[in-house]
Amino acid sequence: MTTQKKGFTLVELSIVLVIIGLLIGGVLKGQSMIENAKVKRVMSDVDSLVSATYSYQDKFNALPGDDASTVAANGVANGAAACAGIGDGNGLIATPAERLCAYQDLIDEGFLTGNAAGTTEVAVARTTPFGSSFVFRSGAINGANQNFIGMIAAAVPADVAQSIDSKFDDGIWNTGDITSGTIYTNTATKALSFVRF
Numbered sequence: 038m039t040t041q042k043k044g045f046t047l048v049e050l051s052i053v054l055v056i057i058g059l060l061i062g063g064v065l066k067g068q069s070m071i072e073n074a075k076v077k078r079v080m081s082d083v084d085s086l087v088s089a090t091y092s093y094q095d096k097f098n099a100l101p102g103d104d105a106s107t108v109a110a111n112g113v114a115n116g117a118a119a120c121a122g123i124g125d126g127n128g129l130i131a132t133p134a135e136r137l138c139a140y141q142d143l144i145d146e147g148f149l150t151g152n153a154a155g156t157t158e159v160a161v162a163r164t165t166p167f168g169s170s171f172v173f174r175s176g177a178i179n180g181a182n183q184n185f186i187g188m189i190a191a192a193v194p195a196d197v198a199q200s201i202d203s204k205f206d207d208g209i210w211n212t213g214d215i216t217s218g219t220i221y222t223n224t225a226t227k228a229l230s231f232v233r234f
């Protein structure tokens with residue numbers, strides 16, 4: 038007598054493989070959706086910081102952090118009281134104290150939410166979806182000193198940095214409103230700079 042061995046048929050194996058393929062595809066699509074949401078949030082956060090900066094400038098005729106006036110016309114200090122007299126009014130958010138005060142002024146005046154009592158820039162700064170912080174910076178760009186929003190640490194993967202630049206700017210690492218310190222094909226993580234003001 039021969040005993041018949043039981044096993045899986047090709048149809049059963051193919052069904053299992055199709056199910057595994059669908060699960061892997063769903064996971065990969067989910068990861069892609071999460072990354073796209075992070076990219077959109079980066080630009081949304083940058084837009085809110087720039088908008089808050091311009092709103093402060095419209096109200097007080099000075100940049101937050103760089104505001105040299107210690108008392109407004111109504112006798113109330115512009116921005117955070119701890120920042121009175123910190124800014125030099127030169128139009129650049131350049132020193133570490135001005136950078137901290139930029140956030141503290143925006144929070145104190147209600148243009149941003151957060152805790153203005155932090156004593157370091159990182160303590161009051163907005164956090165990016167990639168774990169670094171958005172910071173106010175100034176520096177020479179195209180031969181002129183300008184202010185910009187930057188990332189404090191190179192925490193954005195190169196492909197994501199290129200995706201952000203391509204979706205919201207010109208896609209070239211060293212031109213436009215979004216720039217990186219190095220070319221995107223260099224796989225090191227990137228610290229991006231956004232929007233000059």
